[in-house]
Amino acid sequence: MSADIKPIFRYGHFISAGAPKQVCVMLILPEIYEALPHKPYCTDDLGHLVIRPRQTAVKMRYIQHNPPCMTHFICLDIDHKHGAMRWAEEYLPPPRWTSQNPSNGHAHIVYELKTPVCTSEHGSRKALDYLAKIQAGLVRETKADVGYTNFITKNPMHGHWRTEVWTKEAYELNYLADFVDLRPLTNKEKEYGLGRNCSLFDTVRHWAYSAIREHRGKTWEQWYNSVLKHAQSVNMMFSEPLPYSEIKATAKSIAKYCWKRDAYHYNEFIYRQVIKGSKGGKISKRKPVATSEQSLKPWIKLGISESTYQRRKRLGKI
DSSP states (O other): OOOOOOOSEESSTTTOOOHHHHHHHHHHOOHHHHHSSOOEEESSSTTOEEEEHHHHTTTTSEEESSOEEEEEEEEEESSSTGGGGGHHHHOOOOOOOEOOOOOTTOEEEEEEEEEEEEEESOOOOHHHHHHHHHHHHHHHHTTTTTOOSSEEEEESSSSSSEEEEEOOBBOOOHHTTSSSSOOOOOOOOGGSHHHHHHHHHHHHHHHHHHHHHHHTOOOHHHHHHHHHHHHHHHHTTSSSSHHHHHHHHHHHHHHHHHHHHHHHHHHHHHHHHHHHHHHHHHHHHOOOTTHHHHHOOHHHHHSSHHHHHHHHTTOOOO
């Protein structure tokens, strides 16, 4: 480690602590604890994930760091003996923290976002695409594992890892974008990380644009279930499928958009037909007849409106 790059706080096997380690880290990273899901996935063995309340989950080695459908943290998985310092070697900004395996040096580098990005139907697709490109750029710069899903991380509040807090700063996307090459995602990058969200959205929406026509006259629930089923099918093509909450959010977003869009264009089509028919009628309209009611306007002589005249006429009162 360079002499001029030092962590704010260091915690792990190589530190002798007077206070209990878990308590020590909880005092240093309280805001990170609050950002964790209320019931995150967690485990001591990566082969078996369980869901536990947050106060129980922080006692396990691995933990889900982002809430469902929300990205607070970008995590990079570095399989290198000096993994915790890859950000410094590539002149990237200091991460919020790094958690390193003391036995082989492999580490997770974690950046905190000042403005979290929503990945549900309520979020911005442009923001998600932007975030996916930034994440992919950081992966390329640090030579991180492209296949890492950004779902489970080494728990920075667990004593098994060497945790180093490098900054208290959270970054805006525009700031992180200055350090990476924002080029389009490769086919492989679209199958992992946040690239899966973008790939799922693009694939399903292009299918839905035409599939909505077959659901005219059907209910919203039938249409939504059809989109959800297709989204689940697309998701199974990924090496690491997205969680169901992410699929459900994407399917709902696409279904709502296409449902509203189709109704709008259908009504617009009817309106255009009415306008065309109106213009055609004016062109082909017969010439006025001097003895017709429209020419004589008998309701004026009677001192009543045309609608009243026509109503009385239908009732035989005129």
